[in-house]
Amino acid sequence: MRIGVLGTGVVGQTLGSGLVGLGHEVILGARDANNPKAVEWAAGAGERASTGTFADAAEFAELIVLATLWEGTENALSLAGHDRFAGKTVIDTTNPLVFGDAVPSLALGWNDSAGEQVQRWLPDAQVVKAFNIVGAPHMVHPALPGGSPDMFIAGDDETAKAAVTDILTAFGWSTIDIGGIAGSRLLEPLCILWVLYGAQTGTWNHAFKLLR
Numbered sequence: 001m002r003i004g005v006l007g008t009g010v011v012g013q014t015l016g017s018g019l020v021g022l023g024h025e026v027i028l029g030a031r032d033a034n035n036p037k038a039v040e041w042a043a044g045a046g047e048r049a050s051t052g053t054f055a056d057a058a059e060f061a062e063l064i065v066l067a068t069l070w071e072g073t074e075n076a077l078s079l080a081g082h083d084r085f086a087g088k089t090v091i092d093t094t095n096p097l098v099f100g101d102a103v104p105s106l107a108l109g110w111n112d113s114a115g116e117q118v119q120r121w122l123p124d125a126q127v128v129k130a131f132n133i134v135g136a137p138h139m140v141h142p143a144l145p146g147g148s149p150d151m152f153i154a155g156d157d158e159t160a161k162a163a164v165t166d167i168l169t170a171f172g173w174s175t176i177d178i179g180g181i182a183g184s185r186l187l188e189p190l191c192i193l194w195v196l197y198g199a200q201t202g203t204w205n206h207a208f209k210l211l212r
């Protein structure tokens with residue numbers, strides 16, 4: 001599949017490399033086509049990896065991964081061009097974080113979420129919240145001493161969620177679909193819980209699992 005990853009941070013690079021490893025063609029997009037982090041990533045990620053602008057990545061893609069700083073996300077989507085998302089599955093990894101204290105807080109929540117805001121910005125795309133509840137080093141082939149963790153996902157479109165579940169399965173996740181994109185209201189605070197536990201214990205080797 002042709003995949004556009006919007007974001008050159010640790011999440012974009014990690015998922016980009018993981019997706020290349022699954023055999024997909026990936027463009028890592030940034031504001032600047034010559035973004036040094038993206039160029040360095042592409043140089044080491046193999047022949048199916050390349051870089052471009054946010055618009056290049058979105059245009060190329062059959063499926064898009066959104067991995068931008070929350071406060072830059074609206075701008076990144078505008079730069080990419082909203083029309084380029086029409087009819088496509090968009091994996092939203094973002095968390096609407098406000099930094100300042102030791103543990104970040106959420107810029108919105110309870111009765112709204114970043115996932116819903118992204119879906120409103122991209123009404124013709126099928127947005128699926130995923131990957132936001134765990135640190136980037138565990139997103140691809142998570143290997144934790146306590147066993148295989150679960151990834152919770154949320155989105156309004158069943159076909160899009162099936163496509164995202166296929167990717168998660170290939171990465172070694174068990175996926176739990178919690179329903180529509182409004183479920184992002186529950187998943188984004190889980191990121192804060194993940195960070196809080198890490199800050200309190202000084203360990204970052206954890207993820208969530210639903211025991212039955």
Ligand SMILES: NC(=O)c1ccc[n+]([C@@H]2O[C@H](COP(=O)([O-])OP(=O)(O)OC[C@H]3O[C@@H](n4cnc5c(N)ncnc54)[C@H](OP(=O)(O)O)[C@@H]3O)[C@@H](O)[C@H]2O)c1
Pocket residue numbers: 006007008009010011012029030031032035066067068069070071072073075076093094095096097131132133134135136137191
């Ligand atoms: N880090 C983690 O472990 C983790 C885990 C789960 C979820 N998340 C979430 O995943 C997302 C990505 O996190 P990250 O740590 O990989 O990277 P990040 O530092 O949060 O974001 C980097 C990307 O944001 C873009 N960006 C920043 N300001 C922008 C602006 N004003 N306009 C347009 N684009 C802008 C940058 O574009 P340029 O490349 O052009 O500079 C870069 O591609 C975040 O929403 C984060 O909360 C992170």
